[in-house]
Amino acid sequence: xxxxxxxxxxxxxxxxxxxxxxxxxxxxxxxxxxxxGSGRSTTCKAVMGLLPPLHGQVQLDGVNLAGRESxxxxxxxxxxxxxxxxxxxxxxxxxxxxLGQKPAKPGAARWTMxxxxxxxxxxxxxxxxxxxxxxxxxxxMLTMFxxxxxxxxxxxxxxxxxxxxPKIVDVVGETILEMKRRGLAVILMExxxxxxxxxxxxxxxxxxGQIVFTGxxxxxEADPGIRxxxxxxx
Amino acid sequence: xxxxxxxxxxxxxxxxVRILPIALVLGALIGLPRFADMAFLNAMVMVCIAALxxxxxxxxxxxAGLISFGHATYFAFGASCTIMTMAAIxxxxxxxxxxxxxxxxxxxxxxxxxxxWFATIRTGVYFAMITVAITELVRAIVQRWDSMFGGEAxxxxxxxxxxxxxxxxxxxxxxxTLAWTIIGILLxxxxxxxxxxxxxxxxxxxxERVRFLGYDTHALKTLVFAxxxxxxxxxxxxxxxxxxxxxxxxxxxxxxxxxxxxxxxxGAGVFLGPVVGATLTTLFGYYVANLTYYWLLYMGLLFMVIxxxxxxxxxGLGVDAVRRLRSGAPVRWDLLGRFALGWLVVTxxxxxxxxxxxxxxxxxxxxxxxxSGVAWPPVRVFWVSWxxxxxxxxxxxxxxxxxxxxxxxxxxxxASRNVSTLADxxxxxxxxxx
Ligand SMILES: Nc1ncnc2c1ncn2[C@@H]1O[C@H](COP(=O)(O)OP(=O)(O)O)[C@@H](O)[C@H]1O
Ligand SMILES: [Mg+2]
Numbered sequence: 001x002x003x004x005x006x007x008x009x010x011x012x013x014x015x016x017x018x019x020x021x022x023x024x025x026x027x028x029x030x031x032x033x034x035x036x037g038s039g040r041s042t043t044c045k046a047v048m049g050l051l052p053p054l055h056g057q058v059q060l061d062g063v064n065l066a067g068r069e070s071x072x073x074x075x076x077x078x079x080x081x082x083x084x085x086x087x088x089x090x091x092x093x094x095x096x097x098x099l100g101q102k103p104a105k106p107g108a109a110r111w112t113m114x115x116x117x118x119x120x121x122x123x124x125x126x127x128x129x130x131x132x133x134x135x136x137x138x139x140x141m142l143t144m145f146x147x148x149x150x151x152x153x154x155x156x157x158x159x160x161x162x163x164x165x166p167k168i169v170d171v172v173g174e175t176i177l178e179m180k181r182r183g184l185a186v187i188l189m190e191x192x193x194x195x196x197x198x199x200x201x202x203x204x205x206x207x208x209g210q211i212v213f214t215g216x217x218x219x220x221e222a223d224p225g226i227r228x229x230x231x232x233x234x
Numbered sequence: 235x236x237x238x239x240x241x242x243x244x245x246x247x248x249x250x251v252r253i254l255p256i257a258l259v260l261g262a263l264i265g266l267p268r269f270a271d272m273a274f275l276n277a278m279v280m281v282c283i284a285a286l287x288x289x290x291x292x293x294x295x296x297x298a299g300l301i302s303f304g305h306a307t308y309f310a311f312g313a314s315c316t317i318m319t320m321a322a323i324x325x326x327x328x329x330x331x332x333x334x335x336x337x338x339x340x341x342x343x344x345x346x347x348x349x350x351w352f353a354t355i356r357t358g359v360y361f362a363m364i365t366v367a368i369t370e371l372v373r374a375i376v377q378r379w380d381s382m383f384g385g386e387a388x389x390x391x392x393x394x395x396x397x398x399x400x401x402x403x404x405x406x407x408x409x410x411t412l413a414w415t416i417i418g419i420l421l422x423x424x425x426x427x428x429x430x431x432x433x434x435x436x437x438x439x440x441x442e443r444v445r446f447l448g449y450d451t452h453a454l455k456t457l458v459f460a461x462x463x464x465x466x467x468x469x470x471x472x473x474x475x476x477x478x479x480x481x482x483x484x485x486x487x488x489x490x491x492x493x494x495x496x497x498x499x500x501g502a503g504v505f506l507g508p509v510v511g512a513t514l515t516t517l518f519g520y521y522v523a524n525l526t527y528y529w530l531l532y533m534g535l536l537f538m539v540i541x542x543x544x545x546x547x548x549x550g551l552g553v554d555a556v557r558r559l560r561s562g563a564p565v566r567w568d569l570l571g572r573f574a575l576g577w578l579v580v581t582x583x584x585x586x587x588x589x590x591x592x593x594x595x596x597x598x599x600x601x602x603x604x605x606s607g608v609a610w611p612p613v614r615v616f617w618v619s620w621x622x623x624x625x626x627x628x629x630x631x632x633x634x635x636x637x638x639x640x641x642x643x644x645x646x647x648x649a650s651r652n653v654s655t656l657a658d659x660x661x662x663x664x665x666x667x668x
Contacts, residue, residue, distance in 0.1 A: 050442060069450070086443045088436045090439055095436075099433060102447075
């Protein structure tokens with residue numbers, strides 16, 4: 001279970017996160033929606049220790065990780081798929097995947113390179129090619145697979161479908177469902193009511209650096225005011 | 235500095251293409267003593283040492299993207315610790331003589347762990363500055379600690395026989411150095427091919443990404459620094475073994491610069507590039523130094539030309555040429571011919587200029603002028619006597635440079651682009667070049 005409590009973070013003196021709280025158990029998908037600039041990517045970075053939080057807790061299965069180094073946090077079982085698809089462009093596809101490999105914690109789902117290649121065979125065909133030559137969708141899949149090879153218990157995925165062709169979006173969706181089936185806690189960051197709405201168990205809405213709505217997808221659909229206030233561009 | 239590419243196509247042929255030249259060079263090196271005289275064999279011992287030193291150095295640059303300006307410390311410390319171990323063997327220690335370079339390597343590795351921990355806190359220019367600071371610190375200590383490091387006089391010892399091997403003949407020393415150089419290079423090769431090598435190249439490209447994948451990048455960079463220092467220390471150990479002496483002068487900045495120059499000339503982006511550079515400059519030192527007093531100046535000029543026109547070094551040029559040929563692009567013989575001719579006339583012009591000025595500024599030249607009564611006595615360059623002040627000589631040189639400028643007219647753009655790429659690389663910015 002991943003439990004974030006009252007997380008505060010700032011870039012210099014720009015206070016971006018003002019007490020973010022949410023929790024999610026294994027085998028569930030939560031989607032955090034929010035306008036551009038609402039602080040979803042910052043939440044990921046603060047949780048991962050890439051932007052040291054000012055205050056608050058990040059608990060994974062009861063262990064507080066806030067304030068630790070990001071490699072420690074990754075080792076504790078948190079995976080992160082950044083929005084910018086940060087692949088290593090000069091390394092081959094397979095070398096990128098090798099970089100992600102980490103021994104699994106007890107109880108965490110295990111992934112092998114072959115299983116992942118089966119989910120998206122195109123990467124297997126291109127495994128000896130430099131990752132910089134991949135298309136956007138292939139890069140997105142590579143980043144997700146790289147993180148999964150670290151056998152995380154919980155995974156943060158920042159805008160996985162942005163700018164992708166519908167066909168690849170389906171593959172991304174299936175991979176996310178497979179993560180859920182294997183018992184991972186999945187946190188998706190999304191801007192629009194996209195593919196995420198079809199797979200998610202919980203919807204959270206972010207605004208002013210806080211979580212302003214938590215509920216089921218049905219409750220969210222039933223409340224157009226939330227959408228108007230926090231998601232639509234005025 | 236792209237990592238070696240692996241293309242799936244006809245891997246058997248690719249393997250042959252890669253292995254064959256290496257096998258040929260190895261065969262030549264092993265058979266060399268049958269053909270070479272003592273002087274050349276001596277030079278080749280120094281080539282091996284310089285090559286191993288540069289290969290160790292380039293683990294940091296070529297793989298981790300960290301450019302050290304203070305590697306002499308680890309080379310010299312390896313030499314010091316090896317000579318101390320040799321002295322201990324002389325004094326009855328049972329340390330096996332053939333493993334001596336490991337003593338130097340281990341010592342420098344340990345020193346590299348400490349120094350690397352500090353240096354790799356930062357990257358780019360700051361990293362380079364810390365390496366310089368550490369070098370100066372170590373030098374200051376070593377040069378005052380005479381009881382340990384022997385001061386100006388240095389430490390001397392002798393190579394003790396081990397079993398049937400006497401280590402007295404140059405032939406023994408040559409094969410010994412060659413073997414250890416190959417061992418060191420193989421070690422680096424397997425390291426580069428290992429998952430650790432992949433992680434290190436990942437760190438060079440984007441350190442933060444490697445961190446959130448669960449790697450302690452500072453610890454890894456420290457380890458790479460220490461391995462690089464250790465291999466350089468092994469090379470230093472080979473030098474101590476060969477010379478049967480060391481000197482605190484080895485700790486000076488010049489030895490940090492030499493390895494950097496060798497790496498740039500050979501090319502940091504190709505695995506064996508530093509070997510090419512080390513071979514070239516070492517042999518240059520042996521043979522051109524006999525021809526001209528100004529050989530270091532020529533080496534400096536060569537370095538500058540390579541930095542400006544071929545920042546990926548000689549091996550980088552070679553790799554590019556092979557790649558272009560394979561891709562089936564037409565060879566522009568007209569351009570190649572024009573550039574070759576252009577560089578030839580500029581080189582001749584530069585040699586004329588340097589040798590004439592070089593001769594004229596020497597005190598003996600003034601004395602000759604006075605005694606012979608001729609204002610500008612002739613100077614011999616290229617087997618011909620030139621009168622340094624005659625319009626014919628000066629006009630000839632001007633003509634050479636003018637012709638060169640015309641022939642090389644369209645290379646200025648490449649040059650300025652390359653310079654800015656190199657500046658980025660030194661500042662630690664990842665980029666396509668170098
Ligand atoms: N590196 C940074 N330095 C300063 N401000 C930043 C930085 N990154 C993001 N911000 C600011 O933080 C706020 C939240 O950004 P972000 O977390 O990227 O939002 P989202 O991912 O929801 O679009 C924005 O106002 C943005 O301008
Ligand atoms: Mg974002």
